[in-house]
Structures are given as structure tokens and as C-alpha cells.
Amino acid sequence: MNYKQKIREWTDEETWKKFSVDFLNDMGWQAYEISGNLGICDYNGTRYLVSFRHNINGGAIGTKLEKNITDRIKKHNAEGFIGFYSGNYTTSLLERLTSMQVNFKLFNGSRITTFIPFTHSNIIDTYFGSGIKGHHLIPANYYINLNDESSYKPLKCMCGCNADILDPLNITNSMVLIHRCNNFIFLYYGLKHCINGIDDNTECGWLEISQVLHPDQFIEWNQSIRIFLKNNLGLNTSEFYKYKRIFTMRIMQRIRSVNGGLFSRLA
Ligand SMILES: [Zn+2]
Known part of the structure; x- marks a missing residue:
């Protein structure tokens, strides 16, 4: 399955945000949405502020979009920052965060899609299911591996x-x-x-x-x-x-x- 292609087809931020929260939780990072494009994630005892952005069809996320990071972290009683982007981020954002000496992690679409095959199949069925649906209460993605x-x-x-x-x-x-x-x-x-x-x-x-x-x-x-x-x-x-x-x-x-x-x- 080509996950990147599928993510490109998501036209709304909401799907990206929901997927991101489920994905992070599946990876053992306790995450939840707060408001707008923000979330909180607890990982290894550190509380991170998460910025979700669905930019796979747009430009890279840089310091113009992610500004006042220190203030935003403080405002949400967090100690670190996670950028969770479906597209790319700029080198200047990476440099800015490195110079700030905060706990941070940046994920771009390529990195995220590498991990998708190792998530629970329920996540894949929920967000990437293009196959035949089964029972309406059970997310499922049944394949048909036949040319004919x-x-x-x-x-x-x-x-x-x-x-x-x-x-x-x-x-x-x-x-x-x-x-x-x-x-x-x-x-x-x-x-x-x-x-x-x-x-x-x-x-x-x-x-x-x-x-x-x-x-x-x-x-x-x-x-x-x-x-x-x-x-x-x-x-x-x-x-x-x-x-x-x-x-x-x-x-x-x-x-x-x-x-x-x-x-x-x-x-
Ligand atoms: Zn029978």
C-alpha cells in the first residue's frame, strides 16, 4: 500500500490530526488533541506540546509558521515540542529548535510513513482502508489478491x-x-x-x-x-x-x- 499517496488525498486537517493522535498512541506515546492543530503527548515522563500540520501538498514548515515556540510550550505546561507534519520541515526550523535547547522531535511524512506498517492493523484499516468493508462497527480492510x-x-x-x-x-x-x-x-x-x-x-x-x-x-x-x-x-x-x-x-x-x-x- 502506498501510504504517502493516500495521505496526499486527505483534504482536511482533521483526518491528519486524528490519524496522528492514534498513531502516536499506538507507538506508546500518550497523545491527545487540545485545540486547533495542537496536542499534548506524554512520552518517557516528558510532556510535549505537539503541532500537527497537514502540509504534504504544500511547502515545508518553517520558523514563520512555528513561532514563539518557547512561549507556547510554557503556556501549555509542557517541557518539549513535537512537530508532526505530513510534509517536510525546513532546516531553519530544525536549527532554531536545536539552538533553543528544548526537548524536541520533528517528524516528516517520509519518516512517519516508514513506521505505518508496524502499527496495529486497526489504524491502517481506519485510515487507509480502501478494500471491501465488513461489519460497519469493525474497521476492516479486506483485500482481494486476484487480478481477475x-x-x-x-x-x-x-x-x-x-x-x-x-x-x-x-x-x-x-x-x-x-x-x-x-x-x-x-x-x-x-x-x-x-x-x-x-x-x-x-x-x-x-x-x-x-x-x-x-x-x-x-x-x-x-x-x-x-x-x-x-x-x-x-x-x-x-x-x-x-x-x-x-x-x-x-x-x-x-x-x-x-x-x-x-x-x-x-x-
Ligand atoms: Zn456453517
């Missing part, structure tokens, strides 16, 4: 109800689980209410389909299956693999892009 959408193949609930669990409206209501019965191992996927009676009695557990569509989660889950099978040699896996192959092929149609955000934050 008519070649799409549904992944039908294994209970036989005929529901496509990769339908955007079903994704968050669907799951996949691994079940062991004596020496046999099975894979079940379907709508939660259809298959949640089946015991996920292995250490691989169960996953929501929205989770498994994150590449990092899919890789981890496969790893846990490999370890489980290695520790339980001799299990009959023929039925398991038959459905695992179908499952993998079909979910690839909707798997998120590798820069599409993380399901869980890196510790």
Missing part, C-alpha cells in the same frame, strides 16, 4: 451451511481450529456458531479468520502446527492436510499485504 475477481473461490463453512467465511461480512464471525481424536487430527473452519462446539484440544488452539489473514499470524500459526506434529509423530494427518491445502489456497485470496499492519504489537 471472477476467479474468486469461496471458502465454505465445513458444517455444510454454505456460508462463505471469506465474505467480508463473515470474516470476524468465523474461525479455524485443530481437533484431535485419538490418533487422527482434523482441521475445521467455519462460522463460529456452526463449529465452536468442536473441541480445539491441541496446543495450536483456534484462530479467528481476521487474525489468520495477517501474514505474521499465519506464519506463527503454521509454525505452531509444525511443532505440534513434530512432537506427536505418528498422527494420521491425511484428512487434516486435505482441508489445510484448501484453506491455505483460499485464504491467500484475502491475506493482508505484508506492510498492512500488525495484528499484535511488537513487544
Whole structure:
């Protein structure tokens, strides 16, 4: 996904401000809006005044726009300054802040967009979701990784109800689980209410389909299956693999892009 391009299309300051606050919070910097284009951010025990500016389609932010910084910091009982800009800032602004000897951080659009792939996928879905929307209360951005959408193949609930669990409206209501019965191992996927009676009695557990569509989660889950099978040699896996192959092929149609955000934050 080209985040910079998408940010260029935001015509209002409001979207930039909301995104900035969510982004900073996701990065562990407690931020909130105060008024106008200003916010407050607490990071590592320092209180920063944040100036949000959506200048990606305009000129660089310099000392003419960011003036009286010391007074503004004092007025808001802050100790530092953060410039959070969708475009660039000037060297003179950087020099001014350096000479002031205050705690400061400047972010430009290039730096910010480098970090976006490491934010929670909810942020990406909320601000960059251009894919198919699912449930209206859940921000989601479901992809379709096919050149020709008519070649799409549904992944039908294994209970036989005929529901496509990769339908955007079903994704968050669907799951996949691994079940062991004596020496046999099975894979079940379907709508939660259809298959949640089946015991996920292995250490691989169960996953929501929205989770498994994150590449990092899919890789981890496969790893846990490999370890489980290695520790339980001799299990009959023929039925398991038959459905695992179908499952993998079909979910690839909707798997998120590798820069599409993380399901869980890196510790
Ligand atoms: Zn079903």
C-alpha cells in the first residue's frame, strides 16, 4: 500500500490530526488533541506540546509558521515540542529548535510513513482502508489478491451451511481450529456458531479468520502446527492436510499485504 499517496488525498486537517493522535498512541506515546492543530503527548515522563500540520501538498514548515515556540510550550505546561507534519520541515526550523535547547522531535511524512506498517492493523484499516468493508462497527480492510475477481473461490463453512467465511461480512464471525481424536487430527473452519462446539484440544488452539489473514499470524500459526506434529509423530494427518491445502489456497485470496499492519504489537 502506498501510504504517502493516500495521505496526499486527505483534504482536511482533521483526518491528519486524528490519524496522528492514534498513531502516536499506538507507538506508546500518550497523545491527545487540545485545540486547533495542537496536542499534548506524554512520552518517557516528558510532556510535549505537539503541532500537527497537514502540509504534504504544500511547502515545508518553517520558523514563520512555528513561532514563539518557547512561549507556547510554557503556556501549555509542557517541557518539549513535537512537530508532526505530513510534509517536510525546513532546516531553519530544525536549527532554531536545536539552538533553543528544548526537548524536541520533528517528524516528516517520509519518516512517519516508514513506521505505518508496524502499527496495529486497526489504524491502517481506519485510515487507509480502501478494500471491501465488513461489519460497519469493525474497521476492516479486506483485500482481494486476484487480478481477475471472477476467479474468486469461496471458502465454505465445513458444517455444510454454505456460508462463505471469506465474505467480508463473515470474516470476524468465523474461525479455524485443530481437533484431535485419538490418533487422527482434523482441521475445521467455519462460522463460529456452526463449529465452536468442536473441541480445539491441541496446543495450536483456534484462530479467528481476521487474525489468520495477517501474514505474521499465519506464519506463527503454521509454525505452531509444525511443532505440534513434530512432537506427536505418528498422527494420521491425511484428512487434516486435505482441508489445510484448501484453506491455505483460499485464504491467500484475502491475506493482508505484508506492510498492512500488525495484528499484535511488537513487544
Ligand atoms: Zn456453517
